[in-house]
Structures are given as structure tokens and as C-alpha cells.
Amino acid sequence: MRFLLPILAAFFLVQPASAQDRMPPAPYAYTQLEDPALEDQARELMHTLRCLKCQSQSIADSDAPMAGDMRHQVRTRIAAGESPAEVREWLISRYGDYVSYEPQVSSTTWPLFAIPVVLILLAAGVLLRRVGRRDEPEAGEGEGA
Template sequence: MRLAVALLVLVAAPLAAQSGMPPAPYAYTQLEDPALEAEATALMYTLRCLKCQSQSIADSDAPMAGDMRHQVRSRLLAGESPDEIRDWLTLRYGDYVSYEPTVSSTTWPLFAIPLLLLALVGFVLLRRLGKRGTDEGKSA
């Protein structure tokens, strides 16, 4: 009997952990001011859903994306600028939350390494093409 109760508690624990709270007010409701809603929507398309990872929070149906949409809309209503909201979300969730990363002490290699690789490829191509041109000149 105790084993059955223990198994029931073990199975029911994840169900009890589910939030019974309704979604945040602005998760699925647009703002009444069309200009503010357009600003919110534009910002939401530049923010990544941390649960889906391949969708913006504007496109995602994940509860976390709904909470983030609510934060964007409520902070815009409070008078914050989109840049302030992006900075707050980046501080809270990390650089990964933004589809438009900024150059910082942690992200500079993401910008520098491709440029270095392009320079290296260009250098190798110039050396090879230069050698081929001088080799053809000698054989003629």
C-alpha cells in the first residue's frame, strides 16, 4: 500500500508542478495604442524564444514567450524604450535572447573569427594565384 502511494505521489508531482496561473495579461492581447503595439511587435520579432530557440517571441506559443511578450508590452506602456527593454531582457536571459547581438567582451570572437577566416582564405588564394602566374611566366 505504501509503495502504491509513493508511486502515485511520484507520478502526480510533475502534474502539481504545472502552473495553474492564467497567462500574463499582455501575453496574447495587443495594446490599444497602434503605434505602441507596432513598436512592441517590431521588438518582439528581434527577440528569441528561449524555449523554442528557432522562433521569435512574436511567433512562439510557448508560455515563456507569452511572459516575454507581456514584459515587452507592459514595459512599453510604462514608458521604457525598446533599447531599454532589450537591455533588460539581455541582462536577465543573456545575449542569446537577441537576434541582433551587440559586440561585447563575450561576443567579439563571433564577429572577429569570420573576418579572420576570410582574410586567411584571401591570403592563401592570392599566394596560390601569384605562384601560378609566375610559374606560367617561367615556362613560356
């Protein structure tokens, strides 16, 4: 009986996590929209959105269930008349700036854009100072002879 209790506890803890992968995909996860123009808008947008589970693939390329749900949301919202920009803003507000491959400059993301520029300017300053020192004649070099 002592050994049965931990086994049952483990089963009940693992069961909810494994059940999520067995759920059927959302209807528009793998089904295209009937209107080719709307589908083109949806696919173009999906290539600019990052799969939060894969992190290196767009939701258009990922087979993760999370990406399928996001594809469904994109197609459903575009079919309902929302513009791709509105859908992008909704996804960013829901999942954060990380979901977009095209980040916007905001109060939270400006350091990501500013730090590389500052580092390049510092490196250029250091290089110019070192090159400038090499070109200066050393003391006593031109005297004598």
C-alpha cells in the first residue's frame, strides 16, 4: 500500500499535462481560409510571428500545438474582418513583444535598439584614439643627428 500511493499521485499529476497534447487542433490550425486574398494576408502575418514554444520558428512553420492555436486565431480574426495590424497588436498584447519578429520601439524595448549603437560608437572611439596615438611622433624621434 505504501508503494501504491506515490504511483497514484504521480499518475494524477502527469495526466492533465499529457491530456493537453491529445486535444484536437483548432479548426483553422491546418485549414486555409476559403478566400485566397484573406489567406494570403493571414500567411504573410503568420510568417512574422514567433512560435512561443519553438522560439526559432514562425507560427507558419511550426508544428507545435501552440502555433496551431495561434494560426487559428490569426485566420479567425482576419476572416472576421480585422486587419493584420490589428491581429498583430492583439497577439502582442496577449503574448508580449517577444511574439513578433518585427519589434516596435517602445518604453520597454528602446534599450534593445540603443545599446548596439552605443557599443559601436564606443568601439569606434577606442579605435580612433589608438590609431591617433600611432600617428603621433614620439618624443625625441626627430631630434639629434
